[in-house]
Amino acid sequence: MTAILEPETQSTVEHAVRLSGVRKAFGTGARSVVALDGVDLAVEPGEFVCLLGASGCGKTTLLNLVAGLDAVSGGEIELNTARPAVMFQEAALMPWLTASRNVELPLRIAGVKRADRRRRTAELLDLVRLGEVGDKRPHELSGGMRQRVALARALASAVHGAGGGKQALLLMDEPFSALDAITRDVLQAELLRVWRTTGTAVLFVTHDVREAVRLGQRVVLLSSRPGRVVQEWQVDRLSAAGEAKTVDEINGRLREVISSHAAA
Known part of the structure; x- marks a missing residue:
């Protein structure tokens, strides 16, 4: 593989991006809507993190904040990347x-x-x-x-x-959700191959628990609105049985989060 696609040096920083107490509200006063409240999350250089949560929990909002497409209402985002790259649900070519x-x-x-x-x-x-x-x-x-x-x-x-102490960071917002099942399966495998080749850190948003467990090294679950991190799972190097068990566990926890929000 050519040098341009390989990490230049061993990373000396602890994270590609770190969110500390991040809050995001839309609007002001009594009519404001708090999308995220107190989000603490770090992605290490070269790490693949999948972000899960119910619809409306702020996953896409979080990506937009990291990408610099919107500003936080509170807290801090620390980037060790020049500019995160974003890949959306639509190819947008x-x-x-x-x-x-x-x-x-x-x-x-x-x-x-x-x-x-x-x-x-x-x-x-x-x-x-x-x-x-x-x-x-x-x-x-x-x-x-x-x-x-x-x-x-x-x-x-x-x-x-990337380079000069900066890390490569790729933000992906449900990029395969509009594709048929076979094509999605192929592209998931291709994404893993490309990620291993380039050493790019990835923050990947999905609604699909199985996709998250298959792709990620770590799965992070957000609560329903306002979104905050409620649980994390290390999912790399799982056996087939361990993967199935973890999928069931995450699904159960996701149902609890959705039910508690509906009852509030």
Whole structure:
């Protein structure tokens, strides 16, 4: 694998991102809605963390805060990344650009020289197994292929920002939920392969407990609104039996969280 896709040095920092007492409210006064309240969470360099919770618990809000797309109402977010890259549920590719030009876009915006960005783009498309379709436009690609292009584009942004003591961080907001089951299963495996290759830290939002346990090293459960961390599970290196048991445990805890909110 080429050097651009490998971590430059062994990390010397304790986290890629750390949230301390993060609070987010929308609106003011009596009509304000508190989406997050007192969230404490850290993601280590190269760690894969999955974020679970009921609808409306603030998972996407949390990603937006980490990405810098919104400002916290209280608490602090400490980043050791230049700019986190974000991958959404929809691929959101520019329809008039080829796959290569879509991946190249964040590098072009960052001022990377043409020869370097073309080389990096080719490496990233090869990494997501799309080296032969760089000249295709989004409408010529399947849904799964478009999400692979979106992943390559996000990595272009994340990996370019890493280095100099900074970590690469990829924020993923239910990126596979709109895909059919077979394509989703394939892309989950591809994401794990790419993550292991690049050493990028990942904060992955999902509603799917099985997906969280399969992908993550750690699963974090948020309470219903206002969201706060209520429990965490270490899920890497589980046996098949251990994985099934953990899925049942997390589902049970998630039901408790939803029920307690409904009864409040």
